[in-house]
Amino acid sequence: MSRGRARPARDVVLALEDLRVGYGRPVCAPVTVDVAAGEALCLVGANGAGKSTVLRAVAGLLQPLGGTVTLRGRAVDERSAQFRREVASVFDEDAWFAELSVAEHLELVARGHGVRDVVGVVDAELEAQRLTGAADQLPGSLSSGQKRRLLLAAALVRPRAVLLLDEPEQRLDPTGREALAERLVAERDAGTALVLATHDVVLLRALATRAVVVDDPEVAPVCRVVDADEAARIVSDPVR
Ligand SMILES: Nc1ncnc2c1ncn2[C@@H]1O[C@H](COP(=O)(O)OP(=O)(O)OP(=O)(O)O)[C@@H](O)[C@H]1O
Numbered sequence: 411m412s413r414g415r416a417r418p419a420r421d422v423v424l425a426l427e428d429l430r431v432g433y434g435r436p437v438c439a440p441v442t443v444d445v446a447a448g449e450a451l452c453l454v455g456a457n458g459a460g461k462s463t464v465l466r467a468v469a470g471l472l473q474p475l476g477g478t479v480t481l482r483g484r485a486v487d488e489r490s491a492q493f494r495r496e497v498a499s500v501f502d503e504d505a506w507f508a509e510l511s512v513a514e515h516l517e518l519v520a521r522g523h524g525v526r527d528v529v530g531v532v533d534a535e536l537e538a539q540r541l542t543g544a545a546d547q548l549p550g551s552l553s554s555g556q557k558r559r560l561l562l563a564a565a566l567v568r569p570r571a572v573l574l575l576d577e578p579e580q581r582l583d584p585t586g587r588e589a590l591a592e593r594l595v596a597e598r599d600a601g602t603a604l605v606l607a608t609h610d611v612v613l614l615r616a617l618a619t620r621a622v623v624v625d626d627p628e629v630a631p632v633c634r635v636v637d638a639d640e641a642a643r644i645v646s647d648p649v650r
Pocket residue numbers: 433437455456457458459460461462463464607624
């Protein structure tokens with residue numbers, strides 16, 4: 411910790427307050443945590459713990475059982491213009507138009523979000539995601555790792571203040587994982603607020619500023635908020 415220097419005030423973007431999520435009944439303990447610009451909050455926990463469910467509630471895709479999620483003080487509403495402008499997300503789903511090529515899909519996303527240099531931004535992202543050679547293919551014809559990189563590209567060709575990612579490391583090869591970690595660190599350092607579910611300890615060590623341990627309500631009364639080192643220990647040794 412730096413001494414003698416005042417910490418800059420945190421610019422809280424997202425706040426979860428006693429958030430309870432599940433399908434009829436809770437899948438995990440309540441979560442209370444906030445995320446500021448330039449921070450990366452990782453959700454960690456065993457398979458089935460409820461990480462994706464928490465993330466879906468944060469993304470406004472699932473109605474919470476209780477508690478609140480606010481974006482700059484306003485309840486999240488996936489349909490609101492503010493939410494659509496500020497929040498980019500990557501979930502494990504085929505979120506593209508099947509009849510558009512990879513490049514056309516990214517151009518549509520960028521244009522829809524008011525990007526000026528659509529072609530320049532899309533070309534740069536295709537390059538960054540090693541998709542230039544697949545630009546004219548239909549998404550359905552991509553490999554599973556390429557599909558994942560297309561979803562990442564779609565979140566990254568548009569402006570964003572918040573980036574939500576559900577296990578973004580999934581199906582990426584080692585080069586892709588390394589590039590992902592570098593990219594997300596740059597994203598965090600540029601001031602985006604990130605929330606991601608992950609099992610990847612390398613990504614977690616590189617990126618996390620804090621983490622939430624998503625746990626069974628019978629094991630923990632609330633989900634613990636821990637620092638990145640503790641989260642890395644938990645992910646490396648989930649039996650603890
Ligand atoms: N649509 C759904 N309807 C009912 N139960 C669901 C639904 N989706 C997930 N679940 C259940 O909720 C629990 C939490 O699932 P979730 O996908 O959030 O876990 P996770 O921590 O993301 O797991 P993983 O690490 O395997 O991705 C699991 O028991 C799962 O079976």
